[in-house]
Amino acid sequence: MATMTAAQKRSQAKAEYDAFLAGCPSRKLLDRLSDKWVTLVLAALGSDGSHRFGADCAGKPRSMRYSELSRLLAGVSQKMLTQTLRSLERDGLITRTATPTVPVTVSYELTDLGLSLHQMMRGLKTWAETHMDDVLANRATYDTRDA
Amino acid sequence: MATMTAAQKRSQAKAEYDAFLAGCPSRKLLDRLSDKWVTLVLAALGSDGSHRFGADCAGKPRSMRYSELSRLLAGVSQKMLTQTLRSLERDGLITRTATPTVPVTVSYELTDLGLSLHQMMRGLKTWAETHMDDVLANRATYDTRDA
DNA sequence: AGGGGTAACTTCCTGACGGGAAGTAGGCAC
């Protein structure tokens, strides 16, 4: 067991996990990742704060406070934000750091694992933003095809 | 409008759509894409049928029948599969082709737009399968940290 | 000719889950 190299373990994992199967753990993981808040939280933590000015900078991850995330991810309920952050922490994708300041301050940051996933998520978010027009056009065509 | 180059249109779209905003159309699109069945359907249609033998071949998209998808995506209900396929068709990501054979045969295939999204989805599915062990390890640590 | 079979849905019911809003802890400023 301990005699396997990382590469061996990786190839074995690749062979054993199949997200198409319902019972597979990786399927459950994929279900978890396929969550709108997960996508947005990862996209938020991965981009630097100046996404509005410089677009999505692929640079170093940034730690954000709970309230910052709450503000950036417009429309997220506090319950879902907490829940999403907890599950991401549990899965080792982000770290939670509580500093005992006046009112306790909590900051979240991507781990290396989370950073690797962030690449995917950022791509997904970017895809949605760039191909929005195509999708909208297709919808218009579809809706008028047979009224 | 028609005088803009594709690059110009793209940069404009990039500037206008921001998936972090709740009201933005791209946010709604991202929500739609962040669906476990969407991810799996796209992953299925993009991979050739021999994913079990040759893993996820990045080759040409493959048309699949309703029943094939239903079988491959273990656990999907017929209702959700139909619903997912309909919305993907509406958004121009897949095409639906009904051939009037004995019992009508319906096949689905990725469009070019869908194929570009498929790259993302395949990456996501692969990520889930390859990093499953890391996540599992992190969960074990988290759960035993404070019982 | 009538019963059975098949593909691709559609409908109905019910339980789980997400959103909204209100409540909690606890330390400091006034």
Add this chain to the structure above:
DNA sequence: GTGCCTACTTCCCGTCAGGAAGTTACCCCT
């Protein structure tokens, strides 16, 4: 002491997903 701040937690309720049964349309078999 009263109030406020952050970061949650709890409660309620509407919506939505899952499961199973029903539907349509056609052909085959007897």
